[in-house]
Amino acid sequence: MRNTVLFLGRFQPFHLCHEMMYKKASSIFDDVLIGVGSSQYSRTHKNPWSYLERKSMIEEVISDAEIYPIDDINDPPHYVEHVEKSIPRSFDVIITGSIDTLKLFSKKYPILYMRFEGWSGTMIRQNMRNDLDDWKRHVSYSVKSVLKDAV
Numbered sequence: 001m002r003n004t005v006l007f008l009g010r011f012q013p014f015h016l017c018h019e020m021m022y023k024k025a026s027s028i029f030d031d032v033l034i035g036v037g038s039s040q041y042s043r044t045h046k047n048p049w050s051y052l053e054r055k056s057m058i059e060e061v062i063s064d065a066e067i068y069p070i071d072d073i074n075d076p077p078h079y080v081e082h083v084e085k086s087i088p089r090s091f092d093v094i095i096t097g098s099i100d101t102l103k104l105f106s107k108k109y110p111i112l113y114m115r116f117e118g119w120s121g122t123m124i125r126q127n128m129r130n131d132l133d134d135w136k137r138h139v140s141y142s143v144k145s146v147l148k149d150a151v
Helices: 015-026 051-063 077-084 099-105 121-129 133-138 143-147
Strands: 004-009 033-039 064-070 093-096 112-113
Touching: 004 015, 015 033, 015 112, 051 064, 051 143, 064 077, 077 099, 077 121, 093 099, 099 112, 121 133
Parallel strands: 004 033, 004 093, 033 064, 093 112
Antiparallel strands: none
16 A cells, blocks of 8 residues: 655745655655645735746656645635545645644644744745845745746
8 A cells, every 4th residue: 555645735935844844755655745725825915826836836846746736715624625625646644834734634634744943934925025035045946936926
């Protein structure tokens, strides 16, 4: 039996912590699927990049990634089932850096929770908006070109 993990996140933007999480997951599991949450949102304060832009960021770093959009439904009790229906393959484990995701999925799936101190999409977006160069050290070189057009 193959073990498949679903890596859930908004990836606003896809930063080096996400890359480390993916590498760790791919060293443990046979298959890593990536679920891009809030996929219907873009050009908002919290979600500046579209699903296609985020998919492009991920593909710049992980060329063979299996990436799937997951719309928000704003209905936490039904979100796990919604995610299961949004991903065309079955999965055994969830990897996330979100406490909310951990809480929602832990009743049904084992969770690999990874959070790195000092790494935050919110911080990266804030530094980009404030024109602070600090954000550049938190994303890979290939992702920077995708980021230049939106914040």
